[in-house]
Amino acid sequence: MLARDFLRQHFDEMPHLLRGRAYDTAALARWGALDAERRRLLTEADALRSEKNRVSAEVGRKRKAGEDATAEQERSKELGRLVDEAQARSAAIEEEFSRIEEALPNVPHESVPEGADESANAVVRTWGTPPSFPFEPKAHWDLGPALGILDFERAAKVTGSRFTVLSGAASLLNRALIAFMLDLHTREHGYREVLPPFIVNSASLFGTGQLPKFEQDLFHLEGTDWYLVPTAEVPVTNLHRDEVLPADQLPISYCAYTPCFRAEAGAAGKDTRGLIRQHQFDKVELVKITRPADSYDALEKLTRDAETVLERLELPYRRVALCRGDLGFASARTYDLEVWLPGQAAYREISSCSNFEAFQARRASIRARVTGPDGKPRNELVHTLNGSGLAVGRTLVAVLENYQRADGTVAVPPALRPYCGGLAEIRPS
């Protein structure tokens, strides 16, 4: 959510500030009209309530003194009715007003590239060289079944499309990747590991911005207020919802492994083959909570931490700065990391690292107790960030495709071997 003060002060500039982003322009205009009306009704109701409080206190005083207070009681009753009326009118407006605010996307940082879609994203840096093969490299959806380690058909039988059974070396590698990533981030990058619940409530999803707008992307547990986590960002960021953190605790850096569950509504026909787009996948997530002044440095660090995983695994990748139109709803600035996939001869997203500034902190009420410029303590909204470090399923895909050999076997990246009992190559099983 954006701050009300900010919306008021920059109301006329909002269309410019949100250019390229998807939002309801009519709703924004309506916000401006409702704001004035809402404040008028609020002032009116407050004045009535004030009068009612005064009269009630007078009843108390008179009764204590043994005087008759019938007239005051009647007056107070009448005022109560007027307050209820005023309240009913303002509640309806408040409701619509809030719904509009909750649906407005974040304002992009000034450094975000202009542009409407993916094609306008800016490549910031490229690392490594896509390997050249003396043979036609295969896609993982051919390699995996040939090796007997990925089974798409049985997963479809057991559950449905967009699920995969990993077995043997694939499940071992998947597990090794999780352990490798967590170890790297906790031991070398200073993150604290957490294992959060894989089910979250609607308040948490509101806090990080998935609700109310993106309910169709989530798996909702019928008859409950619970949802499967779409990303560890939700439980981990919400660890500190409704909290005031001591300033000396910041920055906070967490890393967490969770499975992620996504309904993928609206993705029909997209990436239907292989492991790229699944209803369930594993991810190691990085989350940072910082003082506002520190968040852009933190974004660079967090992104570097994610890149280090790819470098240790010797997987070629590039870093892309998302343009305004490609930015997620809550983000002010996002870097995507794209890994090279020989099977598709393309770079594909494997991590997305974002600074949400105070957008999530405002929704989730995450603040820090800081000393103001006047030396007095005050509460300040924190900035939240997160990024994949990395998406495990897609990393497995990248390993299989980049490390494949002419005979159909796959080498195991050296950095991963200690996590696989020394396994150096994957052969058909």
Place this chain on the structure above:
RNA sequence: GGAGGAGUGGCCGAGCGGUUUAAGGCGGCGGUCUUGAAAACCGUUGAGCCGAAAGGCUCCGGGGGUUCGAAUCCCUCCUCCUCCGCCA
């Protein structure tokens, strides 16, 4: 799932129908004292909203109700604790 108990400001905790403008403590901030610090003492210190300001309103786990008036009484939901049952 059953039976009891409890949710109050950054934290702990009193309050159980009308000076609650929420006692007291801890912590924070300012001061006295000190070479400096600690200790002691004094003062100060919740959040959100409306308002140019003066000031006003709301908030005692969430929601609803009773009453002229609710932290306080009633209903309901949630969470935590204790015991019982079931269970990896």
